[in-house]
Amino acid sequence: MRWAAGFDELEVGEEFATLQRTVTEDDVMAFAALTGDMHPQHTDADWAAGGLFGERIAHGMLVLSYAVGLAPLDPDRVLALRRLGEVVFKRPVRLGDAVHVRGSVLGLRAISEDAGLVSCRWEIVNQRGELCARAEVDVVWRRDTVAAEAARC
Secondary structure, three states, rough: OOOOHHHHHHOOOOOOEOOOEEEOOHHHHHHHHHHHHOOOHOOOOOHHOOOOOOOOEEEEEHHHHHHHHHHOOOOEEEEEEEEEEEEEOOOOEOOOOOEEEEEEEEEEEEOOEEEEEEEEEEEEOOOOOEEEEEEEEEEEEEHHHHHHHHHHH
């Protein structure tokens, strides 16, 4: 995907893959402290050992936050995230897992003379290529001034 391209240059079906990031214990504990989500599945190794996953896992919202941070959202193009939808967590992300995002453009819709809405599907996968989560993400994307002027004529 061409992150620096104007809205009117993008095409449905374009794909991208991000770099990866490793989930650390420090990240999980900092996220727990920041959000107040101190569920023992994330913060207590002894408790988590007896739980469904057999060990501590990253918060789902931390994993989504990683995805947003990994996407190279060009500040000259991306004006705002508008919507996260259809989020599904498929498998846990364990401490030490490295995740990255694979994505594609699902739709493009002009919303003003200056911006368009880019709808994407994001898949968050681990270092083994296993799908951990997926989401539909709508991004408000700046249109080129020249393209916006041409559209008015």
